[in-house]
Amino acid sequence: MTNNLKIFIGNWKMYGDISSLKILRRINTFLNTKKSKMRPRVIMCIPSILLYPFSKYLKNSKVSFGAQNCHEIDSYGPFTGSISAKMLKKAGAKYVIIGHSENRIEGDDQKKINKKIKSAQRQNLSVIYCIGENLTQQKKKLTFKILKKQINSIFLHKINLNKLIIAYEPTWAIGSGNIPRAEELKKIFSFIKTIIKNKIKSKKIPKILYGGSVNNSNIVSFLAIKDCDGFLIGGASLSSKKFIDIIKKCYK
Numbered sequence: 001m002t003n004n005l006k007i008f009i010g011n012w013k014m015y016g017d018i019s020s021l022k023i024l025r026r027i028n029t030f031l032n033t034k035k036s037k038m039r040p041r042v043i044m045c046i047p048s049i050l051l052y053p054f055s056k057y058l059k060n061s062k063v064s065f066g067a068q069n070c071h072e073i074d075s076y077g078p079f080t081g082s083i084s085a086k087m088l089k090k091a092g093a094k095y096v097i098i099g100h101s102e103n104r105i106e107g108d109d110q111k112k113i114n115k116k117i118k119s120a121q122r123q124n125l126s127v128i129y130c131i132g133e134n135l136t137q138q139k140k141k142l143t144f145k146i147l148k149k150q151i152n153s154i155f156l157h158k159i160n161l162n163k164l165i166i167a168y169e170p171t172w173a174i175g176s177g178n179i180p181r182a183e184e185l186k187k188i189f190s191f192i193k194t195i196i197k198n199k200i201k202s203k204k205i206p207k208i209l210y211g212g213s214v215n216n217s218n219i220v221s222f223l224a225i226k227d228c229d230g231f232l233i234g235g236a237s238l239s240s241k242k243f244i245d246i247i248k249k250c251y252k
């Protein structure tokens, strides 16, 4: 049983097509019938081409929509194959994931990521900013150093804290079935919170989520982490049953 887990973000990555609408319909039905007072906030970050049809079909639904990346220029321009924050917004997105490790590997360095955050917020999108160490860094005990750097760097520019969610995703946990030990995660979450607090000197700090191999069996092990406000879920968000089971276990 928990009070502070409220946000469940699905990250469909490069999966899904028009027939995947049924996944969201089932999730929405579940959210509508749920009696609990603790209403989970559900955000689905789906492929950009599905944003417009899905947000139209599921107008007024309990599921909000997000994208998975955006270009660093916020409106329009000669950038073949790219999608801007403005286009995402017009297609129905309210959120966008930025800095996911899969995009960092493909060339999104911190400078680019900072520009993307700025662009997304300029278009009034909320940013789900991903941070996390890789396996080598973890083995070298560099986790705290990496996280501090990744967090501090976004405060080099003006940032809208009301439109920011932080997702801690150790890259070695993504899609691998491996998850950090609860004790370790507790320390990491409290560290992240402390750095942000020191940076913003305000009590209202952004929500902090965990991501990486979250499923309906291991979800219980995360519930003891009091600073964790929810989850970023990849593989398990592609099944309505698995996704709903995760939510249910958090609100038992």
Ligand code: PGA
Pocket (backbone or CB within 6 Å): 011, 169, 173, 174, 175, 176, 211, 212, 213, 214, 232, 233, 234, 235, 236
């Ligand atoms: P996973 O992905 O849940 O499949 O590990 C999480 C993510 O990459 O955001």
